[in-house]
Amino acid sequence: MKTLLLLADVTQKMDPSDYVGFTFFVGCMAMMAASAFFFLSLNQFDKKWRTSVLVSGLITFIAAVHYFYMRDYWAANMESPTFFRYVDWILTVPLMCVEFYLILKVAGAKQSLMWKMILFSVIMLVTGYFGEAVYPDQAALWGGISGLAYFYIVYEIWLGSAKKLAVEAGGDILHAHKILCWFVLVGWAIYPLGYMLGTEGWYTSILGSGSVDVAYNIADAINKIGFGLVIYALAVKKQGATA
Numbered sequence: 001m002k003t004l005l006l007l008a009d010v011t012q013k014m015d016p017s018d019y020v021g022f023t024f025f026v027g028c029m030a031m032m033a034a035s036a037f038f039f040l041s042l043n044q045f046d047k048k049w050r051t052s053v054l055v056s057g058l059i060t061f062i063a064a065v066h067y068f069y070m071r072d073y074w075a076a077n078m079e080s081p082t083f084f085r086y087v088d089w090i091l092t093v094p095l096m097c098v099e100f101y102l103i104l105k106v107a108g109a110k111q112s113l114m115w116k117m118i119l120f121s122v123i124m125l126v127t128g129y130f131g132e133a134v135y136p137d138q139a140a141l142w143g144g145i146s147g148l149a150y151f152y153i154v155y156e157i158w159l160g161s162a163k164k165l166a167v168e169a170g171g172d173i174l175h176a177h178k179i180l181c182w183f184v185l186v187g188w189a190i191y192p193l194g195y196m197l198g199t200e201g202w203y204t205s206i207l208g209s210g211s212v213d214v215a216y217n218i219a220d221a222i223n224k225i226g227f228g229l230v231i232y233a234l235a236v237k238k239q240g241a242t243a
């Protein structure tokens with residue numbers, strides 16, 4: 001009964017012009033549908049590719065659960081759910097690094113590559129959280145440090161050892177790796193842009209202010225679902241080749 005009343009409360013408060021709340025709702029449904037899609041497809045893959053598709057599903061599923069929390073937090077407080085946002089990212093971004101490792105394993109990728117990428121992704125997110133939530137008057141500084149860690153990840157996959165492994169693997173894997181590289185370079189770049197819209201720094205006079213949540217929600221849909229679909233398509237292709 002209490003839950004029902006709470007839900008009724010939240011529903012009543014939804015304002016038709018609340019486009020931020022709208023993107024949180026769509027985010028919940030999109031992440032949930034994508035998770036169902038990845039999980040229900042698992043049976044068609046053999047063991048080698050099942051793990052990769054399973055991780056795609058875990059990424060969207062973890063995001064779906066956080067989106068339900070973020071949607072309600074937004075509806076109740078009309079304030080960015082920064083805490084839930086970063087908990088989601090600290091779980092899902094390292095899993096995306098694991099995806100790079102999993103598809104490059106055929107070319108002999110070592111676990112050290114995976115841990116290096118995970119470490120830099122954690123540095124990127126922890127420093128970003130400091131700038132957004134803990135020391136907002138030093139947002140530009142923390143965002144800059146976060147950006148360096150981001151560039152390291154970009155370097156590693158575009159030019160570093162991950163790139164070399166992808167070239168060695170060749171074929172479908174190289175092709176998928178390239179698409180994932182574009183996701184990280186372009187799709188992930190939406191996040192620092194959203195960060196700059198939502199915090200104060202040297203960039204504020206150039207960019208102005210805007211909804212950090214709309215930017216993050218659009219970026220999450222592109223990067224989590226799109227990224228997962230690239231892995232799924234690769235698994236389907238490889239499966240066709242071996243079956």
Ligand SMILES: *C/C=C(C)/C=C/C=C(C)/C=C/C1=C(C)CCCC1(C)C
Nearest residue numbers: 128143146147150188191192195223
């Ligand atoms: C599913 C969630 C993903 C792929 C989140 C990615 C987040 C980033 C690439 C965040 C990057 C940031 C910077 C590069 C600088 C400013 C602070 C951040 C954390 C927004």
